[in-house]
Amino acid sequence: MRVGICGLGTVGGGTFDVLTRNAQEISRRAGRSIEVTAVAVRSSKPQFDLSGVRVVSDIFAVADDPDIEVVVELIGGYDTARELVLRAIDNGKHIVTANKALIAVHGNEIFTRAREKGVMVGFEAAVAGGIPIIKAIREGLSANRIEWIAGIINGTGNFILSEMREKQRDFQEVLAEAQELGYAEADPTFDVEGIDAAHKLTILASIAFGIPLQFDRTYTEGISAISQLDVQYAEELGYRIKHLGITRRTDKGIQLRVHPTLIPEHCLIANVHGVMNAVLVHSDAVGSTLYYGPGAGAEPTASAVVADIIDVARNATVEPERRVPHLAFHPNTLSDAPVVGMEDITCGYYLRVQVEDRTGVLARISSVLGERGINIEGIIQKDVAASDADSGWVPVVLMTGEVTERDMNGAIQALEALPEVAGQIVRIRVETLDAI
Ligand code: HSE
Numbered sequence: 001m002r003v004g005i006c007g008l009g010t011v012g013g014g015t016f017d018v019l020t021r022n023a024q025e026i027s028r029r030a031g032r033s034i035e036v037t038a039v040a041v042r043s044s045k046p047q048f049d050l051s052g053v054r055v056v057s058d059i060f061a062v063a064d065d066p067d068i069e070v071v072v073e074l075i076g077g078y079d080t081a082r083e084l085v086l087r088a089i090d091n092g093k094h095i096v097t098a099n100k101a102l103i104a105v106h107g108n109e110i111f112t113r114a115r116e117k118g119v120m121v122g123f124e125a126a127v128a129g130g131i132p133i134i135k136a137i138r139e140g141l142s143a144n145r146i147e148w149i150a151g152i153i154n155g156t157g158n159f160i161l162s163e164m165r166e167k168q169r170d171f172q173e174v175l176a177e178a179q180e181l182g183y184a185e186a187d188p189t190f191d192v193e194g195i196d197a198a199h200k201l202t203i204l205a206s207i208a209f210g211i212p213l214q215f216d217r218t219y220t221e222g223i224s225a226i227s228q229l230d231v232q233y234a235e236e237l238g239y240r241i242k243h244l245g246i247t248r249r250t251d252k253g254i255q256l257r258v259h260p261t262l263i264p265e266h267c268l269i270a271n272v273h274g275v276m277n278a279v280l281v282h283s284d285a286v287g288s289t290l291y292y293g294p295g296a297g298a299e300p301t302a303s304a305v306v307a308d309i310i311d312v313a314r315n316a317t318v319e320p321e322r323r324v325p326h327l328a329f330h331p332n333t334l335s336d337a338p339v340v341g342m343e344d345i346t347c348g349y350y351l352r353v354q355v356e357d358r359t360g361v362l363a364r365i366s367s368v369l370g371e372r373g374i375n376i377e378g379i380i381q382k383d384v385a386a387s388d389a390d391s392g393w394v395p396v397v398l399m400t401g402e403v404t405e406r407d408m409n410g411a412i413q414a415l416e417a418l419p420e421v422a423g424q425i426v427r428i429r430v431e432t433l434d435a436i
Helices: 010-021 023-030 059-064 079-090 100-117 133-140 155-167 171-180 195-209 228-236 298-315 361-371 405-416
Strands: 002-006 035-040 054-056 070-073 094-097 146-152 239-250 253-264 276-283 287-294 346-356 376-381 393-400 421-430
Touching: 002 010, 002 059, 010 023, 010 035, 010 298, 023 298, 035 059, 054 059, 059 079, 070 079, 070 298, 079 094, 079 100, 094 100, 094 298, 100 195, 133 146, 133 195, 133 276, 133 287, 146 195, 155 171, 155 228, 155 239, 155 276, 195 239, 195 253, 228 239, 228 346, 228 421, 346 361, 346 405, 361 376, 361 393, 361 405, 393 421, 405 421
Parallel strands: 002 035, 002 070, 035 054, 070 094, 253 421
Antiparallel strands: 146 239, 146 276, 239 253, 276 287, 346 393, 346 421, 376 393
């Protein structure tokens, strides 16, 4: 099977290496040999032995190459990638992509076009790097009604939070290291502001619940406001801060949210460190299953890309209607369940409040929360650090019971209006994930 690769960066290079190194094993699995016959690269000097491969600088030349059956899109980004993929589909080529932004934002259009043309679009590498999570949900769990998914799905973010906790390292310094290691997005704000995780969560929710891709409805909050102080207080309370993507089926609709989250330290996914990703899936028949592995990097991501190429080799001759549907459910059965607004979600909260150090302040705070039916489940009042001793302000950390985000917003507004409270209250959501 003849393959053209567009983009020979971190993932493209890894894909080329894996296809070359494991060529024999791969052809035994695929039933035929897989050959890279063309690559499109921006730089004129790729660091690979490309003898026998047509090297071009125009990605569209690969999409138009009549010799190629599969176009592997590894250029990233939204617009040019969309144009490239649609053109290749129009030319009757199968697509394999690692581009989560492309699938989350343009996937509905791309899959419709692919169906019209009878071609496959593989996107295993788009979510959780080397973990075969798309295959697990779309095929392995297809007997189940999936209830919720919670995942650490951005390696860079998890690497940063892990280093902040374990080594008290500086946020920017760790981010620079993640970029050097090839984990981070071209624009690293996608990692630290949660956009990359939101792309991936959007895809997971669609294949779990059979809903169209709805990236614009996904609540997205990153880790850039997480301070060393909160990492330490969470630890003292027996929790870890993880950046989670959470999607859940509820009576009101589907929750789609990405945000920093306190989870009990004994949870398995609280112990997922560094660039590793983990996705916890709760379903009715099997219960909870957990998928763990490297979420970024050249060869882990290439592992998923190459698996998709092998899937194309195996299934290209299968009737299009008999193949695994792109979004796991047959397109005419997709659900129109609404996405739940953030104010309607319910969870516990960690609040860090800067208060005046005098008698009666804690009573004022607990009465504001009590009036709204919000239970205080834990509280720590920190000793005043020597440097702050004269300021008369001290941090108080509260853990609340479960409450709707709407009620918590009201409570925070009321607390911030108290003269005894200074500045903005830090709020981090708390989930127990059924303590798995
Ligand atoms: N920037 C992404 C991450 C790469 O850090 O997880 C893998 O999608």
